[in-house]
Amino acid sequence: MxxxxxxxxEQSRYEWQMWVRDFGxxxxxxxxxxxxxxxxxxxxxxxVAMHLATAGVGRLVLAHAGDLRLNDLNRQLLMSxxxxxxxxxxxxxxxxxxxxxxxxxxxxxxxxxxxxxxxxVSQVDLVVSAAPLFVERLxxxxxxxxxxKPLVDCAMYDLEGRLITVRPGxxxxxxxxxxxxxxxxxxxxxxxGAVASTVASIAAMEVIKLLAGFGxxxxxxxxxxxxxxMSFQTIAIARRPDCPTCGQLSA
Amino acid sequence: xxxxxxxxxxQLRTARxxxxxxxxxxxxxxxxxxxxxxxxxxxxxxxKHLYAAAGVVQPSLMIAVNGTAxxxxxxxxxxxxxxxVVTLMPPIAGG
Numbered sequence: 526m527x528x529x530x531x532x533x534x535e536q537s538r539y540e541w542q543m544w545v546r547d548f549g550x551x552x553x554x555x556x557x558x559x560x561x562x563x564x565x566x567x568x569x570x571x572x573v574a575m576h577l578a579t580a581g582v583g584r585l586v587l588a589h590a591g592d593l594r595l596n597d598l599n600r601q602l603l604m605s606x607x608x609x610x611x612x613x614x615x616x617x618x619x620x621x622x623x624x625x626x627x628x629x630x631x632x633x634x635x636x637x638x639x640x641x642x643x644x645x646v647s648q649v650d651l652v653v654s655a656a657p658l659f660v661e662r663l664x665x666x667x668x669x670x671x672x673x674k675p676l677v678d679c680a681m682y683d684l685e686g687r688l689i690t691v692r693p694g695x696x697x698x699x700x701x702x703x704x705x706x707x708x709x710x711x712x713x714x715x716x717x718g719a720v721a722s723t724v725a726s727i728a729a730m731e732v733i734k735l736l737a738g739f740g741x742x743x744x745x746x747x748x749x750x751x752x753x754x755m756s757f758q759t760i761a762i763a764r765r766p767d768c769p770t771c772g773q774l775s776a
Numbered sequence: 777x778x779x780x781x782x783x784x785x786x787q788l789r790t791a792r793x794x795x796x797x798x799x800x801x802x803x804x805x806x807x808x809x810x811x812x813x814x815x816x817x818x819x820x821x822x823x824k825h826l827y828a829a830a831g832v833v834q835p836s837l838m839i840a841v842n843g844t845a846x847x848x849x850x851x852x853x854x855x856x857x858x859x860x861v862v863t864l865m866p867p868i869a870g871g
Binding site: 687702705760761763765 | 790795828836868
C-alpha cells in the first residue's frame with residue numbers, strides 16, 4: 526500500500542515527532558492515511574481526539590450526543606465556558622480544527638448503539654472506546670470484532686485508569702472480560718480531569734503505534750494504574766473460548 | 777494457615793476503604809473461599825461487588841492472582857498459597 530506524501534507544511538508541523546525512532550516519515554504518512562472513530566468525547570475521548578489530531582491522524586470521526594454542561598468542564602480540554610449549552614461535539618470539532626486544520630474532523634451528534642455502531646465502525650480503521658456506559662462499549666466491541674478492526678478501550682474511575690487493546694482473533698475482546706453487562710456501574714462517577722487525561726494520553730499513543738505499525742501494542746494484557754497510590758500494573762488476560770463475540774475467530 | 781495480600785481496585789477500594797490488606801485462610805483454601813470470607817466480614821457494600829446473588833460470583837468481576845486474570849468460574853478450583861497477591865477489579869467505564 527502506498528501512503529500519501531506529506532506537504533511542506535506537514536513536514537514542518539510533524540518534524541519533531543518524525544524524529545521518533547521507528548516512526549519517521551513513513552509512520553507519519555501512515556497516520557495521514559488513517560481514520561479513527563472515537564466515542565464518546567468526554568474527559569477521556571476528548572483528550573484522545575486532541576492527541577490524535579495534533580499527531581496528524583488523517584480523519585477523526587467523533588460521536589457524542591447532547592450539549593455541554595458546566596459540570597463537564599473539570600475534564601474537558603477541548604471546550605470552554607462559553608460553550609456551555611451548545612452541542613459539545615461541535616465545540617470539540619471546532620477546537621480540533623483550530624489545533625490542526627490538516628486533519629479532517631467529522632461529527633456524529635448521537636451516541637452509538639446497536640442500530641448505528643456498525644455503520645460508523647465501517648468508516649474507519651480503528652475504534653477508540655471511551656463511553657460512560659458498558660452497553661455502548663460492548664456494542665462498539667462487537668462491531669469492531671465483527672469487522673476485524675482494532676479497538677482501544679480506555680476507562681477511568683476516581684484516581685484509577687485502565688486500558689485494553691482488542692485485536693480481533695488475537696487478543697481477548699470486551700465480551701471475554703465481561704460475560705455480562707456489569708450491573709453495578711453507574712453513569713456518574715468521581716473524576717479528576719488529570720486522571721481522565723492520563724488514560725487518554727496512553728490510549729492515544731497506543732492508537733498511534735497501531736496505526737503507524739511500530740512499538741509493541743498492549744496485547745493480552747490489561748493496564749491498570751492508581752494515581753492515589755502512584756502504582757501501575759499489567760494483568761495477563763486471555764481469550765474466552767466460549768466468548769459469543771470472538772470465540773470462533775482465528776488470528 | 778496461609779497469608780496472602782488482597783488488592784482492592786475502583787469501587788471495591790472505595791467500599792473497603794483501603795487499597796490492600798493481608799488476609800489469612802486455612803491451608804488448601806481456594807479463591808472462592810477467599811471471596812466468601814471477604815463478603816462475610818466486610819459488609820454489604822463490599823459483598824455486592826463480589827456476589828451477584830448468594831453463591832454466585834459477579835460474572836464481570838475481574839480477578840487476578842499474581843498478575844494473571846482468573847475466570848470467576850475457576851474460583852472454586854483455584855488454590856491459593858502463602859504470598860499470593862489477589863487483585864479484585866470491579867468493571868469501570870468512566871469516559
